[in-house]
Amino acid sequence: MHLSKDKFTLHFLDESRSLRIMWMLEILGLDYEIDIYLRNPETLRGPPELFQVHPLGKAPVMDIKFADGSPDLQLVESGLITQYLLKHYDPKDKLNPSNERDKLLVDYYIHYTEGTLQPILMSILINSSAKRIAPVGLKTMAKLLSKGLNYGYYKPEFDLNMRFLDSKLREQGSGFFVGSKLTAADIMLSFPVYENVFDNEMGVKECCGETELYKKYPQLAAWCDKVRNDPIYKRISQVTHQKVLDICASK
Ligand SMILES: N[C@@H](CCC(=O)N[C@@H](CS)C(=O)NCC(=O)O)C(=O)O
Structure with a gap:
């Protein structure tokens, strides 16, 4: 069950900080999808497509579509994304401490x-x-x-x-x-x-x-x-790992 009707897209790079944001989205019960990007196997850098998401070409990036019709929002920087999620989507203090x-x-x-x-x-x-x-x-x-x-x-x-x-x-x-x-x-x-x-x-x-x-x-x-x-960490690690393998196999 989703506590909020807002919709989230997480731009997710394999083997990266992105998993932390997915972990929080899961704990908070939010309605999200992930777009997976693969690192260049030689340089380990993110792919050029990430530059179409944000000019710095880094992940995670999180897009929010608000159910109330407010303009879409794009957030970058794991710390900022985290603080935004805690402030607006954790009414039951699942991730926030109590004091x-x-x-x-x-x-x-x-x-x-x-x-x-x-x-x-x-x-x-x-x-x-x-x-x-x-x-x-x-x-x-x-x-x-x-x-x-x-x-x-x-x-x-x-x-x-x-x-x-x-x-x-x-x-x-x-x-x-x-x-x-x-x-x-x-x-x-x-x-x-x-x-x-x-x-x-x-x-x-x-x-x-x-x-x-x-x-x-x-x-x-x-x-x-x-x-x-x-x-949750175990499950999302396995799920995303499998998705990465599927994408590699389909190339
Ligand atoms: N300070 C940023 C760092 C973002 C960052 O450097 N992400 C790495 C993945 S962990 C990345 O996108 N690397 C791809 C590249 O540098 O090509 C944050 O906290 O989100």
């Missing part, structure tokens, strides 16, 4: 995820691909430089942030980042912490030599199990 202090904390994690944590992870990833991208003859130099940057700056920042998040979960004591239930804070953090880091052990080892994630950060490890086993 103002905790609402502020959810906002903090929304900004922290995209403003602090994600840039560190992106920088580590981009530095790690320097050797592969560099022209022959400069590969050794590129590797030295990128390793220097990662180990000199980004890896310590990564460690600091993982320790910070692990300690926040310990302080909270509920297994969730805010209050004692799943909120938008957990959903926003699921992409960098679970999908990019804990569910990508090989990648993390290759990028910054980290092999002890589960041992070093037991609170985060337990939280990742919660994300992995969340019934």
Whole structure:
């Protein structure tokens, strides 16, 4: 049953931040469809069609058609989409926490995820691909430089942030980042912490030599199990994965 008659279209890129928005649309019981776009398998960039949706060619993008006839709305940036959904489509506080202090904390994690944590992870990833991208003859130099940057700056920042998040979960004591239930804070953090880091052990080892994630950060490890086993997260991961396979097979 849909609480609102508004209709949502989520422009969804495979293996991306898009799943978080789908997760929220599901929890909020909204009437949505997804348009799936596939990454270029070599460059991993989004396809040109995403530029027809928005000039920056990134996902997620969410379009809303309002049942009351108000002009259509297009929202970009995961944090803004999340805040809009929480403000207008969560009357029963399914994703919002119940008090103002905790609402502020959810906002903090929304900004922290995209403003602090994600840039560190992106920088580590981009530095790690320097050797592969560099022209022959400069590969050794590129590797030295990128390793220097990662180990000199980004890896310590990564460690600091993982320790910070692990300690926040310990302080909270509920297994969730805010209050004692799943909120938008957990959903926003699921992409960098679970999908990019804990569910990508090989990648993390290759990028910054980290092999002890589960041992070093037991609170985060337990939280990742919660994300992995969340019934809605599980279902939409499977459904979208299958849709991506179907699209690949039909090409
Ligand atoms: N800050 C934006 C980031 C959007 C973004 O970079 N999305 C990635 C996917 S996770 C993307 O579209 N990448 C495709 C590309 O760069 O070609 C948000 O939070 O939504």
